[in-house]
Amino acid sequence: MNIKNKIFIFINDLYKVNARTNIFYGLSRNDDFPLGNYVVKYIIFHEKELNHYLNNSDNVEINNFVKKVAGYSTERTIKTVIELNQYVEVDATLVNELYDLYEDFLVRIFKTLYSNISINLDWINRLVMEHQLKLRSILGTIDELRLFSITKRFVEPIPCSEYSVALQLKILNINIEKIKEPILDFGCGSKATLVHYLRKIGLEAYGVDRITNDKLYTIQTDWFNYELKPNYWGTIISHLSFTNHFKRTHLKKNGNYIKYARKYMELLNSLKLDGEFYYTPNLPFIEQFLSPKSYKINNYFLNYDIQRNREPLDIMSVRIKKLSKSDE
Template sequence: MNTKNKIFIFINNSYIKINARTNIFYELPKNDDFPLGNYVAKYIIFHEKELNNYLNYIDSVEINDFAKKVAGYSTERTIKTVIKLNQYVEVDTILANKLYDLYEDFMVKVFEKLYLNGSINFAWINRIVMEHQLKLSSILGTIDELRIFSNTKKFVEPIPCSEYSVALQLRILDINIERIKEPILDFGCGSKATLVHYLRKLGLEAYGVDRITNNKLYTIQTDWFNYELKPNYWGTIISHLSFSNHFKRTHFKKNGNYIEYARKYMELLNSLKPGGEFYYTPNLPFIEQFLSPKSYKINKYFLNYDVQENREPLDIMSVRIEKLIKATIENEQQIQALSIY
């Protein structure tokens, strides 16, 4: 195994073994150990001869290119980690670039030290890792959804986020497979894209979009704001406890990004073929009330509960919006009207 691959495996292991549930905002007591610092320092010191030989074998351009690749991979892993901790985390381009710059600066410091001096002492590497973690904490501290974690706890429990069974999704959304229209888009399909692959096995043309996806077949890994939707293209769009769930949450959030969500909501509707349908839960009454009955037919269903469970019904509905054959949409005018809600 070459040195490059070893470094990427090391980074991956650091997230699995150390970072996965470590609270980045934890205020370290004076006599407490710094696990990530020790882990990184020991790895680099143990492999410094191999790293030094590799860095002296390649030129400065290759060193910089490799530092960029490591920074990009580390940024991607950090974003995936914080999203797993809290599904409502939103990472925009500005924040992602700050993370990338931070990791690139760290890698360049380490590579230059090895390249120029040939060796690294434990105290030095431990110090710059500490500095790196403090800067990382500062950047991530700008994300509202991460500030819910107390700085007195060393480890955190992730906010629950489940990938639901196909049967449950179809039942809750009241989707009849026999009449579903193609092509189909699962908007927020989850890392496993279970529904997408189920529909594919039935011979249906289905695709998925999600920020984190483990299987790239028929799925696109991207933020839904960055995914471009073609007008009049999709026969069916499905969003079970994903886009509409986040939209509802940001609607009630003091500094929520509700205008961008409203724009994307209208973009989703505009991307339906005439006669196409958008299935989602929870319902979004604050925006649905503005949709023209001349353009859309809205059907709502209370979620079904087993009567024997004696549960009080939740104030949540599943929704099916059909784009009417004669529907005409002026997107910007719609958005201006919706922005008053």
């Protein structure tokens, strides 16, 4: 196995090891590696292989490899933080800062190895330490990650479940025999359970999510980057996904509720005439402004036997039917 493949395997293993490691643990201490010194050990152990690869490859090949590794590391970091807290919002600034961090780190190491300079242990220790502290600084700008205590070395992720098809259909009060096609599950989850079920029974269904293991009927992207065609979808479904995040953002002091409101209206505009948008939780703060001439709103209290604590819940599921065609 060549060194390039080994590096990607190492990156995967590194993220598995650090998946629950709290990078903010002991925040006031800068005399220890926040995420361990695995990278130092790896570079020292594979120094000769790395040196051989770099000195037998042209600059174009090396630059492309650096970009590929930096991009992959960025993707894995984003995936890890989202799995820790589903409410993390990833924007272009965060992506670019992470990419630049990984690219700079790789370039500095590769330049040393390319020059046939033997890696000095003190130098690589300082470089890796500096890299991890910069990473901690970048991730420290994310509100949702600052919820984790700095006194705990490991963290427990904020729960994010993928519910069974039967439960989703029941909560959303969807009659599968009357559902309109094509169908979009907006925030389908990594397994896209509902999408696969609908496809299995012969319905044209697709999904969108930031993390997905299916590349056939789902698109992996942030929902703000997904362009919705006007008057296209027969049914849009969002069970504890987009509207859940919208509601939480609405309640935050610094929440970007305008961006969510625009996407919400884009979702409604993308429905066909008589198309329907099913979602939970409800969004009374924006639903009240929808024109009754354009949309018919039905609210449903969550079925009593669904509730684990058998107490009334302060949320409802919603079905919005489009009554007039949008201007494209």
